[in-house]
Amino acid sequence: MGRVIFSVHQINEYVRGLLGRDPILQDVWVRGEISNLKIHSSGHIYFTLKDEQDRIRCVLFRQNQRDMAFIPSDGMRVLVRGQVSLYCKDGQYQIYVMGIEKDGIGKLYLAFEALKQRLKAEGLFDAQHKKPIPPFPRKIAVITSPTGAAVRDIIKVVRRRCPCVDILVVPVLVQGSAAPAQIEAALDYVNTRDDIDTIILGRGGGSLEELWAFNEEVVARAIWRSRIPVISAVGHETDFTIADFVADLRAPTPSAAAEMAVPMLQHLQEMLAGLNVRLMEAMRNMLLHKRKGLEHLQSSYVFRYPDRIMQQRKQQLDQAYTRLCAAFNDILSNKRERLSRLAAALDALSPLAVLGRGYAVVTLRPSERVVYSVTSLKQGDGITVHFKDGRADCRVEKIEGGVYGVR
Template sequence: MLPRIYQVSEVTRYIKGQLERDCFLQSLGVQGEISNFKHHSSGHMYFTLKDEGATLRCVMFRNQNRNLSFSPRDGLQVIALGYVGVYTRDGVYQLYVEAMEPAGLGSLHLAFEELKKNLAREGLFAAERKRPLPLLPRKVGVVTSPTGAAIRDIITVVKRRFTNMDLIVAPVLVQGERAAPQMVAALKALARVPGVDVIIIGRGGGSWEELWPFNDEGLARAIAACPVPVISAVGHETDFTIVDFVSDLRAPTPSAAAELAVPAKEELHQRLQILAARSRHGIGKILDQGRKTLSALARRRPFTAAEGLFNDKRLLLDGYARDLERTITQYLRNWRSRLSLEAGRLDSLSPLAVLQRGYSIIIAEDGRVVRSAGEVC
């Protein structure tokens, strides 16, 4: 019985699927010698990696190879990082290269790329987690060597820009195996110092091996977890380390880091004057707009009608007040007339009035009232 017959494309797709499901083949590094190198006009690179026993076709697309730090050529020993896939048209498997470095230093660079990719996947480099620097820090922490050029540059710039700014220096090694643990401890210690609002971590230039402690995963995670904003200032402007990617801000040099951390007094004074002028202008505009709004509202019909109604009621109230005043005045006048009349009546009946007309009351010696002339004799 004949086996089942497949199309070429079916077999190729099956092999492609098998390779793409193999975890080992999806992330691996391969060391070999470049041969048959071709940099196509499209920007893609095509070449073969070989050793004494075999060859492996490779392709490195334009988006990946534009970040290469060297120029590939035939005969160069390299380490290539990538994944194995199938080029369906030719039915061949090949290495799709994502990163590549010359052998020797290549292992460090590949480790750097691998850590960079993992931390980026975790979100440690995300722009949204970057914190802004304070406008005017109370104190500036510095993690660097106490004897290097970096600390001298930082001190010079800070004192020039803000004479009385406090610098808290945590001295550490900046190269070698003990450097990264010391920098982690110094970073945590400075973050606990009251008033430290920003931290500079860095060193002067050096070789890739000398800068390697700044690619330490533990240091990167310590910076990400630091409660205080961190500025990196590692090496020269062209040097990039993991610390640069995870810090809140990267400065090309230690001097530039100091300028970013500390404002110049004169610049700060000018900025405050500008802000004050803007505030006054803004408040003035708000008040002017408020006045215009009130004037417009006052001219609207409901307000004018209300004002007319108020005036009518006020006139009516004034009339009531005048009527009341006249009524009270007339009432008091009538009462005065009645009182005068009654007072006259009382006066006419008063004994005093009789006496005033010539009459008198005679009292005898025994106190009796004399009522007739006969009682006097």
Template sequence: MPNPVDTIYTVSRLNRQARMVLESEIGQVWVRAEISNFVAASSGHWYFSLKDDRAQVRTAMFRNANRNVSLRPKEGDRVLVRATLSLYEPRGDYQLIAEHMEPEGEGLLKQQFEQLKQRLAAEGLFAQQHKQPLPHPILKVGIITSATGAALHDILTVLKRRNPAIDVIIYPSQVQGESAALQLIQALHVANQRNEVDVLIVGRGGGSLEDLWCFNDERLARAIFASGIPIISAVGHEVDISIADFVADLRAPTPSAAAEMVSEDRLELQKRLLNTQRRLHRAMASQLQQLQGRQQLAVEQLQRTHPKARLAQQSQYLDRLYSDLHHLMSGQFNRSLQQINHLQARLQQHSPQHKLQQMRQQLAYQSQGLHRQMHKLLQDKQQGLANSSHLLNTVSPLATLSRGYSISLKQGEVVKRAADLQSGDKLTTRFVDGEINSKVE
């Protein structure tokens, strides 16, 4: 049997052993809670309570740890805290020693992001050998984004400026909210089934981590990986990183940058065409010079031999070569001119005038519909008023009087029973066309 003296603790020994048990058995934990009783000491340390609707725990966050917190917490803030379970020995208070703190929602999302990123990377979805190269030339571009977002406007503006000859097909989808991921996946499936574009741009403008969260959806990541069409991810601004960026074939820092990646600058195209034309002219001039040299050589040979018939044949052959050369030069020049005219016509087709006219017609149609709806609503309200008036008239006391009935009043109150009357009571009897006063005998 143990000696009772060996089991007797001093308070300090008991608290010290309790602290050691808490730190060794439980150790580091993540706690999601609300800030309460926050105090920033002059030493730079923070002292506060973490609470939920049922309990609270004292917490300390020392200066070397809280200097890494981006936002100073305040009363009522919801936070995610990484801390070590401990005990403050002098008072015997159970407490947490906080090492890291971040806003609750953002912290959970970052954890989920990192976990999914590591898992997909381990499966090889980010591996470079699975990336598809962009085709060349790119003649048709598909865009998966919000039909009313700024990202679509930026992409179309860049494409129109750099190369208006590129065809654009828009696959509209929500890019924020609970249903956004499923809509993005559906748009990817539609684009792959139609197989009508050379490359797809998937993205949206900038926003918070919560705003961009649909691009961190695992189902969307697998749909991007399975796409047979090369995909450029253009999500947010340059500092925004999503799972879609890692799994896509190419990442663009912004939607505008994605548009520049898939479009060849019109000015560069024209410059290349002019260079080709110059090379063609030089080649033709060189060939013409060679032919002229051959002609001169033939003339000299003929002059030495005087074969008039052969000279005539050579002259005819030279004329034919010159005609073919002239035809070739004219054809090449006309084709180049036609291509330039075609590009100019395509540029005219993208003028906003036609779209503006359509929007004006749509506005006029909607205005007419609104007038019709307002007129119908007014008629319905008038009919309802008439029905209510009729119903009110049927229960009106005046209608009852008009059918031959009368109402007797005693001191302004309606007499309902004869037992309510006594001899000498004065009555007022009301008819449809007037009233009379009487006295009970």
């Protein structure tokens, strides 16, 4: 029997014909979870419908979206009505969707929302904890897959914007069960270094499952405890992960993260050139102002007639000296007058003045204590009588009481 040889196109067309003749597959309802959803510029929506075991590709053309009451998104559980056929160009069968209804939210999306709300309640998303991104880093660390497009885009942008910035690439898995632990370890490692100013953490786009490593709690807490500012650049602009909310800054793409992390050297050079022009202009204006001030001083009265100024100052000095001497003499006269008054008052209280009026002071020998009363004496005591012009030593022969010895 001779061999019958078919082309690839013939086989694909044959299979498509078989699928097209199956009545079940021409109008079928399928339940599943949306992932890897893409909206084409034409308006057509491409996505994958999956369950716990398998997945199937779907396409929802723009003309079939008129009666759709919602916008499909990753993680959404839906009921899809459509026709199963083969897309010959890729050799893959897919569902051509004619209608779509909500069927609850997918498990991954529920897990995402639950962790998001819990970490938010703990304050991990608070703006007050966000660290500023250094405007002029010396070295940045890029934690991502070493073979993906993200790392190439980041390096390309950094080299274009600011070639003087060093880049440390820390390779990690960015999807799969081992990825979260590797990302956590990489973040902790970079934080042990003193030469890193900024961390870019990210990967290219993908489905919710492919980005799930960046929704794990261990990754979120590693970002939270990082002392170095972290820029999250996971997926495309429409992709959001837990890492985006915890990071100090979210970038819509890895390329945008590189632009946020390093300055544009050309702009800095232009800014410095502009500042230099402004500085030179300011210096010229200041010198011109100072020169005018100097010219004004040179033409002033002080510089033209300095001897007259000196004469005026000497005259003012003489007048001040005269006033000072007068004030000093007035003060001295007042002090002398006060001293005279105090001396007169002191003289009036002096014991010598009392003695000058005929009184005497009696002291007991040998202690020379003043005798205030005859009761302090006894017959035979030696006493000294002090007069204003001398003294006399005496002895008590008789003692009588009363005032001046009068009974």
